[in-house]
Amino acid sequence: MKKYLKIAELLKNRVFRGDYLLREIPAERQLSAEVGASYMTVRRAVRTLVDEGVLVRKENGRTVPGRRVHGSGRGLHLAFLVPTVCSQVVERWRVGLDTAAEKCGGIVKTILYMHWDDPIVMDALETFDGIFIIPVPELPSPELLERIRSCRKAVIVDQDFSYAGIPSVRVFPPVFVQRLLDYLWGLGHRRIDCLAICADPPEADAALKERVGQWAVWLKAHNCTGRLLQSGQECHREPYCNAYRAMKRAVSGGRFDATALLCTTMPAAVGAMRAFYECGIRPGRDVSVCAVDSEGIGGMLVPSLTALEATDPSPYFALCLEWIRGSGEWPGPLLLQPDEAPVAVRESTCANSAAEAPVCSAGGRRGRRGAGV
Helix, strand or coil, X not given: CCHHHHXXXXXXXXXXXXXXXXXXXXXXXHHHHHHCCCHHHHHHHHHHHHHHCCEEECCCCCEEECCECCCCCECCEEEEEEECCCCXXXXXXXXXXXXXXXXXXXXXXXXXXXXXXXXHHHHHXXXXXXXXECCCCCCCCHHHHHHHHHCCCEEEECCCCHHHCCCEECCCCHHHHHHHHHHHHHXXXXXXXXXXXXXXXXXXXXXXXXXXXXXXXXXXXXXXXXXXXXXXXXXXXXXXXXXXXXXXXHHHCCCCCCCEEEECCHHHHHHHHHHHHHCCCCECCCEEEEECCCCCCHHHCCCCCEEECCCCCHXXXXXXXXXXXXXXXXXXXXXXXXXXXXXXXXXCCCCCCCCCCCECCCCCECCCCCCCX
């Protein structure tokens, strides 16, 4: 392949990945020094991309990304703002957004941000056709909420900001917690503790608070008992370690006498099961453990983890992209979320040995060990 075509391919890949949406494309002489080619070779590569519509040359001579993406005509330039503390959950949302954007010829640029006042947030609001934001664990100011709402192109991901008039997408409504509790009830468990690893500050983690609230409401409605176990004042950036320490303290201090444990997150479940192992307690035999979201790895743990499993978010993103591409009002409820989430029954749950093994929905009786992956 000729050198100018290699350079053109390099620049095209950068454009398609959104690398030049928040920064200018370097001048051709600067590019020539960067790629180790002559000015004329780089100029020919840029001209090729201008002819293809990948780049557009402005009146001042500088080039900017064009709107033709993968030959699909006008595409959307989208930002996906995620906290600097990432997880498998963030990756699931990113893949869903990429899938939806690809179908409409859009470019998604993933951007890390530290806090709500990070200048990158305002840059994204002013630069991109649409932005999708996973909130950091702190409350944004009323002024910023109004700025996000009024831009009419922002969507909140994984939390509900519809109260502020901002479209939101989530796959685990808090009420889904009760489906896990119903399953534990069917296994004969009547004392179910809850392990909640709080963000810092705890009051900022709305999703966690709502899940704990659903647990408390369910216990009261079913005349069951349980203790809320929390991580204390440890840094929220170490959720696995915090869960391990909290569970180890509870067991060692004699404060854990439940037959089942509901974990509000996957890190909470992993930390708890490690603490149980070190204390000689076997999940799936001596205690039942389940989590709200297995983050796609619940079936790979030993024992495998009973958990709610997420639905594919890409159809919800497709609806959001239709709205961003158009110019009308948001077409329906501001909060998009599924009606149900499946409970994946695995090895970490078992019938309560102090109660008669209940009849399961298939008509048989569930033994002490949970179902496999």
